[in-house]
Amino acid sequence: MSDELLEGYARAILRALEDPDLQEALHTYVPGSEERVRRFLESRPDIVQLAREVKAIKEYSIAHMDELIDEAMRSLKSVNAVPHYAADAREARELALSLVGRGKVVVMSKSMTAEELGIREALEEAGNEVWETDLGQLLVQLEGGKPMHSIAPAIHMTVARVAQLLRDRLGLDVSPSDAPQQMVAKVREFLRSKFVSADVGISGGNALAAREGALLLVENEGNIRMVTNLPRLHIAFVGVEKLVPTMLDAFKVILVQAAFAGLYPPTYVSLIAGPSSTGDIGHRRVYGAHGPVEVHVVLVDHGRRAAAKDVVLREQLRCIRCGYCQFVCPVWGQVANNWGGSTYGGPMGVNWTAITEGVDRGAALAMLCLGCGRCDVACPVEIPISGILADLKRRFTSSL
Ligand code: SF4
Structure with a gap:
C-alpha cells in the first residue's frame, strides 16, 4: 500500500468533514432514513423472517x-x-x-x-x-x-x-x-x-x-x-x-x-x-x-470468486446492497462514501473495496471503523460486517 494512496484516503475524509453542503445533507436526511426503516421492520416480523430465508439462500x-x-x-x-x-x-x-x-x-x-x-x-x-x-x-x-x-x-x-x-x-x-x-x-x-x-x-x-x-x-x-x-x-x-x-x-x-x-x-x-x-x-x-x-x-x-474461497470475505458476498448498514454507521454518517474505495464506501463498502480492489486497500480503510457493531445488527442477512473489518485491520497492521 503506497503512502500516496493512504494520503489520498485521508484527504478525501478531511475534505468531507469540512464540506458544509455534505455535512448539512447528511445530518438532515440520514437520521430520518434510518428511523423509517427501523419502524417499518418493527411492524413487519414476516419480512425479518424472510430476511433469514434470504441469508440461507445466499x-x-x-x-x-x-x-x-x-x-x-x-x-x-x-x-x-x-x-x-x-x-x-x-x-x-x-x-x-x-x-x-x-x-x-x-x-x-x-x-x-x-x-x-x-x-x-x-x-x-x-x-x-x-x-x-x-x-x-x-x-x-x-x-x-x-x-x-x-x-x-x-x-x-x-x-x-x-x-x-x-x-x-x-x-x-x-x-x-x-x-x-x-x-x-x-x-x-x-x-x-x-x-x-x-x-x-x-x-x-x-x-x-x-x-x-x-x-x-x-x-x-x-x-x-x-x-x-x-x-x-x-x-x-x-x-x-x-x-x-x-x-x-x-x-x-x-x-x-x-x-x-x-x-x-x-x-x-x-x-x-x-x-x-x-x-x-x-x-x-x-x-x-x-x-x-x-x-x-x-x-x-x-474478485468475487476469490472472495468466495476466503473464509472471512466470503460472508460479505451475501450482501444484497440495501445500504441500511450505511445509515446506522457513525463513521459513514459523518463522511458518507468518502470513507471508501473508488466505488464502494461505508461498512459494507470497505469490505467490497477489499473484494474488488484488493485486500490491502480495504484493510487500510478498515482502520477507521470504530468497532461499535451497529452495522452487524442492521444487516438483513446477518453479515458480521464489523468482524470482517476487524480481520482487515489485523491484515493491515501485520503488513506494517
Ligand atoms: S462497526 Fe464500524 S462499520 Fe460498523 S457501524 Fe460501527 S463504525 Fe460503522
Whole structure:
C-alpha cells in the first residue's frame, strides 16, 4: 500500500468533514432514513423472517457459485439471451465496447456493479453519448463524483446543489427555490428524449435465477423499465454473487432488499428472461416485439470468486446492497462514501473495496471503523460486517 494512496484516503475524509453542503445533507436526511426503516421492520416480523430465508439462500448460492454460473450460462441460452463471462473489470469494459460500438446513445440504470467496472466512462471515451437515468445517479454523473450510498447515490447533495447541477450541466430552467416536483418534471422531460432515441440500455441486476435464466430488478423511479425495454439492445452486468438457484429465491432477495432500503413495497419489479418475442403471426416465434431484440447478460467475477474461497470475505458476498448498514454507521454518517474505495464506501463498502480492489486497500480503510457493531445488527442477512473489518485491520497492521 503506497503512502500516496493512504494520503489520498485521508484527504478525501478531511475534505468531507469540512464540506458544509455534505455535512448539512447528511445530518438532515440520514437520521430520518434510518428511523423509517427501523419502524417499518418493527411492524413487519414476516419480512425479518424472510430476511433469514434470504441469508440461507445466499449462503447456499455462494457455496455453489461455480455450479450456479454454469447453470445460468445454460439457462440464459435456453431463453435466447446471450450469456457472457467477465473475469475482471477490463474484460467487462471490452465486452461493453464490442457490444455497443461507437457513436451510440446509451441509457443506463443505476448499477453499482457497472460503476465498479467503469462501464460508463469506457463507453464515453469511445465516443458514445451515455446517460444515467436514475435521478440520483444522473446527478452523480453531472457532478463527476461517485455514488455516496448504494440506494441514494446523491444523498450528499443539498437541494441548492441539485438545482445548480441541473442548470449548469443540463441547461434546465430550474432554481434552488423550485419544489423538488418541478425539478423532477424537468429531468423527466429531458430524459424522455434520451430513452426514445437510445440504441442500447445498460442495467445491473438485483438477483439472477440460475435455473430459469431470469434477471430481477427492483426500483421506484420507473427508469429501469425504460432502460431495459425501449432500446433494441439490453446489456446487464451482474456480479456472480447475485446468482441464486431459482426465480422464487430471486423474488425473496428483492423483497428483502426493498424493505431494508426503506422502499417497501417497491413500485416496480422487472423480470427479464430473454428478448421480447411474439408468436402471433403464423404461429412462429419472432424475437424483437416491443422490447429488446437482443439481451446480453454479463456475469462478472472481478474478485468475487476469490472472495468466495476466503473464509472471512466470503460472508460479505451475501450482501444484497440495501445500504441500511450505511445509515446506522457513525463513521459513514459523518463522511458518507468518502470513507471508501473508488466505488464502494461505508461498512459494507470497505469490505467490497477489499473484494474488488484488493485486500490491502480495504484493510487500510478498515482502520477507521470504530468497532461499535451497529452495522452487524442492521444487516438483513446477518453479515458480521464489523468482524470482517476487524480481520482487515489485523491484515493491515501485520503488513506494517
Ligand atoms: S462497526 Fe464500524 S462499520 Fe460498523 S457501524 Fe460501527 S463504525 Fe460503522
